[in-house]
Amino acid sequence: MAVTGDVYNTGLLKRIFKYVKPYRAVFVWSVILTILLAAISPVRPFLIKYTLDHYILNGNYDGLVNMTMLMVFMLVLQSLIQYNHTLLTNTLGQSVIRDLRISVFNHITRLRLKFFDKTPIGQLITRTVSDLETIADIFSEGLISMIGDSLQVVVIVGVMFYTDWELSLVVLLPIPLLIMATRKFQKAIKVAFQEIRNEVSNLNTFLQEHITGVSIVQYFAREKQEYRKFYAINKRYRDANIRSNWYYSIFFPVVELISAMSLGLLVWYGAKSILSKPLDVTPGTITQFIMYLGMVFTPIRQLADKFNTLQMGMVGAERVFKVLDTDETTPNNGKQKPGKLEGNIKFEKVWFAYNDDNYVLKDLSFEVKAGETVALVGATGAGKSSTINILNRFYEVKKGDITVDGIHIEDFELDYLRNHIATVLQDVFLFSDTILNNITLNNPEITIEDVVNAAKKVGAHDFIERLPGGYQYNVMERGATLSAGQAQLISFIRALVHNPAILVLDEATSSVDTETELLIQKAIDNLMEGRTSIVIAHRLSTIQKADQIIVLDKGEIKEKGTHQQLLKLNGYYKKLYDLQFSSKGIAKV
Template identity: 45%
Template sequence: MSVLKSSSFKKVLQYAKPFKSKLFSVAFWAIFLAIVAALRPLVLNITIDKYFVNSGKETNVIQDYFLNLMSFILEDGNNAYNIKILVALMLIILILEVVAQYFFVYVSSWLGQDIVKVIREKLFSHLASFKMRYFDNEPVGKLITRCVSDMENIASIFSQGLFMIVSDFLKMIIVLAFMLIINWKITCIVLLILPLILIATNIFNKKMKVAFNEVRNEVANLNTFIQERLTGMKIVQLFNREKIELEKFKEINEKHNKAWLKNILYNSIFFPIADIISSITLGLVVYFGALFIINGDTQTSVGQLISFNMYISMLYNPLRQIADKFNVMQMGIVAADRVFEILETHEEVQDNGTIHSEKLQGNIKIENVKFSYIKGEEILKGLNLEVKQGETIAIVGATGAGKSTIINLLNRFYEIDSGRILIDDININDYSLETLRKEIAMVLQDVFLFADSIYNNITLFDENIKKEEVYEAAKKIGIHDFLMSLPNGYDYDVKERGVMLSSGQRQLIAFLRAFISNPSILILDEATSSIDSYSEELIQNATKKLTEGRTSIIIAHRLATIVNADKIIVMDKGLIVEQGNHNELLKLENGFYKKLYEAQFEKPEVLS
């Protein structure tokens, strides 16, 4: 019963409250099913004792009540007719049992899916609000497991676990009540053996909880490994790592296999033991029942022994099934533990800003900002920077200098350690996240496209953006003809991560995506570092159009793309070491920028 006391189980139940009508429906069908199931052996008992054996044995209260209830159909002395009626009644009861079972399973599964739908949406919304720091530390495969397979296991708590257990307990209680009324002596024999299977079930449940924890851990590890290798399959094949990765996969798969084998072992031990106990109980009932009849006990009959054969099965089978359902419950609770661990993780970007602005001017001030991804390892060391409205600045520097970190902080993907960032003289924390991110558009080096049409990748499913607006924007930045040249034009499916397009083509779509959002601030992060010659001219034209009249920050390794920037910021080890325009920086003797430029070009060129 430790499963039912689990805090995660109680939390899952909280999500069932809005679905009270379905809960009541499940309860009704569970009770109805338990009563109907217990009636068939009773009718068989009466049929045999009353119209077959004709033993004249004493009837009990429940048999008398049933016979009185059926008196308007049954005929005294016409045994053949009465047997037909009772057989037909058993058939009707069987049909009712099937109908009740259908509605019970259907509604309980429906309820489980409704609850999981709510939890899954809450989990996705919660993950979407997390800081980037969280995703830096958590494997994607693990999070996919939480959102997909773990959710299905939570649904099974209701569809195959909790309600099935409740139904089985109800059936056992009603069956025991019938057995006690029919023949309390034989029932006592059954009850003497019952504790054995209860003890076995309890031990089984404890072992299975440990086993399921191991299974879920190994499933998460397996998902993480496969997700990473499939995503990086090009690298695996490029460096001939197929055999090495296969060996690693075999090792993880072996652990997964062993975890499941432990699960199978416990099942293999428990269910035969349950069968043996059930068979011993049946044998004892037949033996002592026969002794009672031989010794002239008028309260024991052949019909009772036959009906008790069915009742024992109905009493012990639910116990076996309850053990099996507890397995499902254990798996569901373990999954719930993992899901609620994420839901109770507070890594959200704090959206306490109250300022909602339709349009920002684009003045940016970064004042003494310090930041570290890992505590104690500062990336930015007291950075100060000012960008005026409509100004285009470029940031250059060696890898790890902190260039991309600036734009991550500007978008509040990460929170700064100290200092402050202002836009239009207002702290970015005072803006709502929706306003802040709506007014900042980014074009990254590694463009991410969804497995969908080009049009949907441009608008990102914003219903307020019409196709005509997209066409017009594409014409303005000079890529409409290119997009129309693709199969199906704007409806061309780029597949997962845009694999059907070259890197340059993906960049063009990213430029249009940024342009259509009409941002106040534009950020190009290495957006021209991996383009092909065909796309270079288009991207250069698109860059000019995008930066026109708006504050723009360009991060680039290719210095030829930033020579016309209003101001160039040179960074090294988290600090600004030089700043000025292209010509000014080239005039600095032994300047950092000058060395970078000379490394890319044979002779420095001063623009007139």
């Protein structure tokens, strides 16, 4: 993704500051402490000059003690301010990104599947973790510190000119050189940082995909090839980092060189003045100026760095806001939420395409009466999954109407519609959480009794009870510690406790042992009982029991009817049936 985040992009800054609003007081205090730190910075060198010229050179011991105490007090004060300043700016940065992270997560979970079809998950993780961290740095290391550093430079240069304008002019002569070097550095490092951000995103995407798909890599013994790919991405990331460090390794010595020039000028001019009588410049002033030089050069050098931190933060913010601006949520303008949903489903001349006019469903019309079961069958790519994905509005139809109980699906409140359609997919997804939470999905209205009853109904209670901790058993990532059949049964309980009027089921094709197969068949029967079901059927038993079979071919309905009717037709279904079903009754495809 091209990144153009610009420090001068006031629109972007304004947007970031919207998130600062709740922490206005913290922000204001941070700025006040920054100003205070800048204002008191010239005091210590001034006190040293005064002590040297008036007490040390004159041998005034009492004055020396008083001044030392004053300096210790100033140091303690400065440390206290610094401590609170660091604490406040960090709190501000972290609070802002916590809120932003919540917004991003909320937004992502509402985006429609189409968005995820084209956005790598690793990229989204980069947005919500590392890109957001760069925004926190705007506050902890960027913007507020920049205000402080600029102020410090202005105040110190002012005090220098006030103390001795001629000496100031001489020692600050190399400053234009420093400004030129800084500008060049900023430009180069901006590009280098953008490269780093892009490479981090690539690295995360690659890692996420390859750790998730590690079994495929191992099944096909592709470790070496994947290693090579990873090596290349890793190398690009390393090179981008080295490039940015290279700019630093040049910039810092250049700044040192320029500051040495200033110091040289100071020593030359100061010594010349001390040697000439009467004394123009006192030893105290020279000591004071040596300290001031450090206090001018260091912030100018740091300004370049902080400017880049700010720049990185802006790039990060631009990427994060881009996700927030993705307007690919499912429109939710419907208001209908009837007290009871019967579950009469009607597809009328439905056309659907994932991309433009490349229709994968063409002129689909069928009806499922409340409580009936419809089995969708067809070769791979015929459009079965697409049909179920448009019913719960994961994707929007292009033409035609889908109604439930005579109400257009778009006229339902979206949550209501989805709460009344339970979808059980082939690939069961289980979260790293307890079995109980995986079933209830943290819905507080579902009680443990509901869960146990549903588990008994699908015949899974016994196996869950046998797990260590029973319903509190912690499922490892994506259910890795459960068998495919057990995971299926848990997904059935999940659907059952949500008590949907409509059940959408994509039957798993993965083979399980005969005992589990019987258990699953029984569970499916229980699941479908008393509700309207649309099933992508892979089991002969499901197909035989279905009230209606819809045979899809290349997105069109080829045949419709019961199993017996369609067999009698001796047409497409018969061929498909002969081709697909083994004696075991599970589809081969």
